[in-house]
Amino acid sequence: MTGMSGSGYLLLLCLLTVAECDLIVSGTVGNNVTLPCKYDVTHNSIVPICWGRGDLPNSKCNNQLISTDYAKVSKDSLESSRYRLLGDLEKGDVSLTILNVSELDSGLYGCRVEIYGWFNDHKNHIELKVQKATEPITFRTLDNVTSTEQTPSNYTQGTYPKNIYI
Numbered sequence: 109m110t111g112m113s114g115s116g117y118l119l120l121l122c123l124l125t126v127a128e129c130d131l132i133v134s135g136t137v138g139n140n141v142t143l144p145c146k147y148d149v150t151h152n153s154i155v156p157i158c159w160g161r162g163d164l165p166n167s168k169c170n171n172q173l174i175s176t177d178y179a180k181v182s183k184d185s186l187e188s189s190r191y192r193l194l195g196d197l198e199k200g201d202v203s204l205t206i207l208n209v210s211e212l213d214s215g216l217y218g219c220r221v222e223i224y225g226w227f228n229d230h231k232n233h234i235e236l237k238v239q240k241a242t243e244p245i246t247f248r249t250l251d252n253v254t255s256t257e258q259t260p261s262n263y264t265q266g267t268y269p270k271n272i273y274i
Contacts, residue, residue, distance in 0.1 A: 130233050130234075130235070131143075131144070131232075131233075131234045131235070132234070132235045132237065133234055133235070133236050133237070134236075134237045134238075134239065135206075135209050135213075135236065135237070135238045135239070136209075136238070136239055136240075136241050136242075137209060137210055137211060137238060137239065137240050137241050138208060138209070138210075138241060139208075139209060140205055140206065140207050140208065140209070141205070141206050141209050141213075141236065141238070142194070142203050142204065142205045142206075143159075143203060143204045143205075143206070143217055143219070143234045143236065144203045144232075144234070145157070145159075145201075145202050145203050145204065145219035145221070145232045145234075146195075146200050146201050146202065146203065147200045147202070147221045147223075147230060148200060149198065149199060149200040152200075152221075152223050152224075154178050154179045154197070154198060154200075155178065155221060155222050155223060155224070156175065156176055156177060156178060156222045157175065157176050157202045157219060157220060157221050157222060158172055158174070158175035158176075158185070158219075158220050158222075159172070159173045159174050159175070159191070159202075159204045159217060159218065159219050159220075160172045160173060160217070160218050160220075161173065161215060161216065161217060161218075162215070162216050162218065163216065163218065163233070164218035164220050164231045164233070167229070168220070169218060169220055170218075172185060172187065173186075173187045173188070173191045173204070173217075174186055174187065174191045174192075174193060174204065176193065176197060176202065179197050179198050180197070181193055181197075189207075190206055190207045190208060191204060191205075191206060191207075192204075192205045192206075192207065193205070202219065202221070204217065204219065206236075209236075209238050210238065211238050211239075211240070213236060213238050214236055214237055214238045215235070215236060216233060216234070216235055216236075217233070217234045217235075217236060218231060218232065218233050218234075219231070219232040219234070220232075
């Protein structure tokens, strides 16, 4: 009978621990931004999730922003009223919406879907890049009337994988 070496167990453990998906989402100061995170409730049922800032640890979330107790937001988990889960939690849409973003909101975020069993959690890392609003462009017309045009910034722009279910 052949045994597995210590490094073999470590490699197997690393392969089984998590499924990760990395995204970059861009937003503009003063607007709302949604960081996507979804999972398949038909396969996993409704499970607890958490959102945190920075890398996700082996369990739960560091610097937790918001979490669910299955199909509802845990009241004691809310870091700020600017963080919302506006998707349909019962359908697995646990995307995080940040209201009125500022440049300080830029950085790494993590969504953890707590799938039952050892090392089954799904982890989704998202890098948020918040930019200053575009300055208005002023045009001078022939009849000396000035008009101002603001570039569109009321949307979230990002790079998403083909399948955002984790």
